[in-house]
Amino acid sequence: MSRQENLYIHIYTGVRTEGMTYINPEESFETGQALLDFIYADLSEISLKEDDIAAGMVSIGQIHPYFSHISAEARRLFVDNCMNATYEGSYCIDGLIVLQKRFAGYLEAFVSDGLTEKTIETIGKYRLYSLSQYTMLDGVPMVDHFLMGFEDCLYLELMEIIRCQTLIKICKNCGRMFLPRKSNIDYCHRIFTEDGKTCQDVGYTQTFARTVKNDELLQAYTRAYKAHYARMSKPRKRAGNLSREDFEKWYQEAKDKLGLARSGALDAAEFKEWLKK
């Protein structure tokens, strides 16, 4: 076997079902998961040392299922390339960083714009060489793709995401793409704060705080509305009665100010103070 052939891999995808299977049927991944994990992997954390090749090979295996399924020689080649100052190819960490950016761009184009002409032009630049055939895997019809290397593997997953219309959203807290469990989920599960809070924890707390604040503003507004309405409809002898015109004028202004306060354009305390007048 040449060193190049060491990099080939089989991946199975469903004919009518979703999911990516690497060589071994037990190891199946949700479509999109391995690609997203790779795009956002912190490759600077992988340290390769001459005196601990074995540890280096283990950490390479954790980058993506591809690297845990290729042969030990192929992983070794990767580690060697990374430590070889004269190596200029892409089968090394620097090459992977280039791929992270490229595939983040492909996927963002699809997630943000859908399959527009521009998206197709962007992702259509790549040419996938794959020997594919139908096969039965544990009684399930699958497509067996025989791919030449890692980049093909990433591209196949991108094509599967598009084929299966896999729902991918952009996290409203960290801006990274993720696979939501349900379509109404807006935040990812990645750890976001130093004390271990996820984007979902952070996002939920913020939404909750905003809702409470808006409720307070609405309550203050409602109280003031009732008081002003009473001054108009139940004329008393005392000063402080409101004509219908004055009430209407107040009502319009109060409504506008409520909107401004809710959006944050008007200070909440200032708004409440105005309502008391």
Ligand SMILES: [Zn+2]
């Ligand atoms: Zn997030």
